[in-house]
Amino acid sequence: MSKLRVAVLGAKGRMGSEAVRAVEGADDMELVAALGSEDPRNTLTDAGAQVAVDLTRPDAVMGNLEFCLANGIHAVVGTTGWTEERLETLRGLLAASPGTGVLIAPNFGIGAVLTMRFAQQAARFFESVEVVELHHPNKADAPSGTAARTAQLIGEARRAADLPAQPDATTTALDGARGADVDGVPVHAVRLRGLVAHQEVLFGDEGETLTIRHDSLHRSSFMPGVLLGVRRVPETPGLTFGLENFLDLD
Numbered sequence: 001m002s003k004l005r006v007a008v009l010g011a012k013g014r015m016g017s018e019a020v021r022a023v024e025g026a027d028d029m030e031l032v033a034a035l036g037s038e039d040p041r042n043t044l045t046d047a048g049a050q051v052a053v054d055l056t057r058p059d060a061v062m063g064n065l066e067f068c069l070a071n072g073i074h075a076v077v078g079t080t081g082w083t084e085e086r087l088e089t090l091r092g093l094l095a096a097s098p099g100t101g102v103l104i105a106p107n108f109g110i111g112a113v114l115t116m117r118f119a120q121q122a123a124r125f126f127e128s129v130e131v132v133e134l135h136h137p138n139k140a141d142a143p144s145g146t147a148a149r150t151a152q153l154i155g156e157a158r159r160a161a162d163l164p165a166q167p168d169a170t171t172t173a174l175d176g177a178r179g180a181d182v183d184g185v186p187v188h189a190v191r192l193r194g195l196v197a198h199q200e201v202l203f204g205d206e207g208e209t210l211t212i213r214h215d216s217l218h219r220s221s222f223m224p225g226v227l228l229g230v231r232r233v234p235e236t237p238g239l240t241f242g243l244e245n246f247l248d249l250d
C-alpha cells in the first residue's frame with residue numbers, strides 16, 4: 001500500500017519538530033516536506049503533499065489553509081486562534097474545494113479531549129464552574145484554545161439545562177482578577193517556567209466540588225492524535241472541529 005505523503009508546517013517549532021519525528025516514525029506515512037516560516041508554500045505542491053499538518057501561529061494559519069485548499073491538500077490543524085469569523089471564512093474556502101478535508105483540533109491529547117467531554121457532561125449538575133489553564137511562558141496566546149473550547153462546551157451545556165448565571169458576589173476587583181469571561185465561564189491563564197500544557201476544570205455546588213485535571217507532561221502526548229488526524233482527514237471532506245469526532249466516544 002502506498003504511504004500517505006505528509007508535510008509539516010512550523011517544522012522547527014516546539015510542536016512541529018515533534019510532529020516531524022512522529023510522521024517519520026509512522027510506517028504508513030512519508031514526510032515529504034518540513035516548512036519553516038521562510039519556506040515558500042509551493043514547496044507543498046512541489047513535494048506532492050497529500051496532507052499538511054499546521055503547527056504554526058494564529059497569524060499564519062489562514063494563509064497556509066488558503067494555499068492548501070486551493071491545491072486540494074487536506075489539512076490537520078493544531079494552531080490556535082479560531083474565532084467564529086475565521087471558521088466562516090474557512091467554510092467558504094472548503095465549499096470551493098469539495099472533497100478536501102480540514103481537521104481543527106484545539107488539543108490533540110487524548111486526555112485533554114476526554115477532559116472536555118467529561119466537563120461537558122458534568123456541567124449541568126453544578127452551580128459554579130471555572131477553568132484554569134496552565135502553560136509554558138513561551139505560549140503566544142491566552143486563554144489556550146483548549147480552555148476556550150472547554151468553556152464554550154460548558155456554556156452550551158449550561159444553557160441547554162436552563163441553568164442561570166453563576167453566583168458571584170464580587171463587586172470590586174482589579175482588572176483581570178476574575179479571569180476572562182468565555183460564554184459565562186471565568187477562564188484563568190497561568191504562564192510558568194517548567195510547565196508544558198495543563199488544565200483544571202473546577203465545578204462547585206452545595207457542600208461539594210469536582211476537579212477535572214489534565215496534564216500534558218511532554219509534547220509527545222499530542223502525537224497519537226496528530227497521526228490519527230492525518231490518517232482520517234483524507235476520508236473526511238469538509239470541516240471537522242475537534243479530535244473527538246475521530247475517537248468514537250459515544
Ligand SMILES: NC(=O)C1=CN([C@@H]2O[C@H](COP(=O)(O)OP(=O)(O)OC[C@H]3O[C@@H](n4cnc5c(N)ncnc54)[C@H](O)[C@@H]3O)[C@@H](O)[C@H]2O)C=CC1
Pocket residue numbers: 009010011012013014015016035036037038055056057058060064077078079080081105106107108109222
Ligand atoms: N492542538 C494541540 O494539541 C496543540 C496546539 N498547539 C498550538 O500550535 C501552535 C504552535 O505551537 P508551538 O509549537 O508551541 O509554537 P512555536 O512558536 O514553537 O512554533 C511555531 C513555528 O511556526 C513557524 N511559522 C510561523 N509562521 C509560519 C509559516 N507561515 N509557515 C511555516 N512555519 C511558520 C515559526 O517560525 C515557529 O518555528 C500554537 O498555536 C499552539 O497553541 C501547541 C501544542 C499542542
Ligand SMILES: O=C(O)C1=N[C@H](C(=O)O)C[C@H](O)C1
Pocket residue numbers: 080106107108135139140143144145146147196197198
Ligand atoms: O501552546 C501550547 O503549548 C498549547 N496550545 C494548545 C492550546 O492553546 O489549547 C493546546 C495545548 O494546550 C498546548
